[in-house]
Amino acid sequence: MNTSRLTRMILVLALAASGAAQAADDSASDSDKIEAYREMISDGNPAEFDEMRGEELWKKPAGPKNASLEKCDLGKGAGVVKGAYAALPRYFKDTKKVQDLESRLLTCMTTLQGIPEADITAKPFASDKKPSDISSLATYVVGQSKGMKMAVSTKHPKEKEAYEIGKRIFNYRAGPYDFACSTCHATSDVRIRMQDLPNFNVKADAQSAYSSWPAYRVSQGLTRSFQWRLNDCFRQQRFPEPKFASEATVALTMYLAVSANGADYAGPGLKR
Amino acid sequence: MGNPMKIRASVKDGVTEVKVLMQHEMETGLRKEADGTLVPAWFITEVKAQHQGRTVLEAQYGQSISKNPYLLFRFKGGAVGEKVTVTWMDNKGDTRTDEAAIAA
Numbered sequence: 055m056n057t058s059r060l061t062r063m064i065l066v067l068a069l070a071a072s073g074a075a076q077a078a079d080d081s082a083s084d085s086d087k088i089e090a091y092r093e094m095i096s097d098g099n100p101a102e103f104d105e106m107r108g109e110e111l112w113k114k115p116a117g118p119k120n121a122s123l124e125k126c127d128l129g130k131g132a133g134v135v136k137g138a139y140a141a142l143p144r145y146f147k148d149t150k151k152v153q154d155l156e157s158r159l160l161t162c163m164t165t166l167q168g169i170p171e172a173d174i175t176a177k178p179f180a181s182d183k184k185p186s187d188i189s190s191l192a193t194y195v196v197g198q199s200k201g202m203k204m205a206v207s208t209k210h211p212k213e214k215e216a217y218e219i220g221k222r223i224f225n226y227r228a229g230p231y232d233f234a235c236s237t238c239h240a241t242s243d244v245r246i247r248m249q250d251l252p253n254f255n256v257k258a259d260a261q262s263a264y265s266s267w268p269a270y271r272v273s274q275g276l277t278r279s280f281q282w283r284l285n286d287c288f289r290q291q292r293f294p295e296p297k298f299a300s301e302a303t304v305a306l307t308m309y310l311a312v313s314a315n316g317a318d319y320a321g322p323g324l325k326r
Numbered sequence: 327m328g329n330p331m332k333i334r335a336s337v338k339d340g341v342t343e344v345k346v347l348m349q350h351e352m353e354t355g356l357r358k359e360a361d362g363t364l365v366p367a368w369f370i371t372e373v374k375a376q377h378q379g380r381t382v383l384e385a386q387y388g389q390s391i392s393k394n395p396y397l398l399f400r401f402k403g404g405a406v407g408e409k410v411t412v413t414w415m416d417n418k419g420d421t422r423t424d425e426a427a428i429a430a
Contacts, residue, residue, distance in 0.1 A: 097345060098332075098398070099347075100347060100349075100393075100396075102332055102347065103332075275392075
């Protein structure tokens, strides 16, 4: 190898190294830019429109029984919405089940308003063609816990059980990709494309992730509920579609919510 | 008659800051349905803001602006309690006007 060729090779290697460093800088500033963008539009979150829609639905008589949801007990007493989400999921005596917000709303809509369960669960998520009532109701309810401390209890044996089941689901590897939630959410400083992935074993990560859902998705132009978030996580793992408000999704929510205990609830959030 | 806007206005050191969140589909006219038919264009073409009858902002909007647009602007003047009015017009001829009182 002659000297000039060696010099050229060193030069190429040096360029490649600086190129890599440049790329790392870019990705850091990109996530900073996303942060700046979030902050810029945080007081113009279109999720507010969904909150308004949800509030109207909450107060308006509907269903075969022509009743509003103002007698719905979300765990703080009949009709109390303020702060209810910060303590959900929880055990409910009347249904003898641990329920998250959406499964509880489902109970209220079926018992108080007399709407058949299948009518609600057939299409529980919003699309650009049709908004979802249960999803808008959820957006309204979570908005009433903004700024409150997440305090989800595991005192009741059923709550403890749900937490343990949720933890197992979180770590359960299955499906054609041999995936688990923990494949992506149990390591720090990893991301999918531009999105930083929260590590649920780290308290601060779990808190900031959980407390920012439900959220308005700018790319979809829709406010997405927590049940939707889990449903889509299952899809991304190529798992069979989970049943809306099923015991499994509630248990997983329980695990994630307890992991986020102590956080100031900040939803409804805003995502790319 | 479109859906209501959210308008927040506040005055500080003689400058009023207005934040407007509009509810609109902002359909570009380039998107297709699953069956291949075009989704017709439907977007805001003009936005106008007035303070006590004086026009403080006029903007031309187009397809490149996102669904549910957010607008932030400032103008000189304005006092607590005075009204800021925002109007949009879209390409279907629909229009919506909302107002808000300036806060401290």
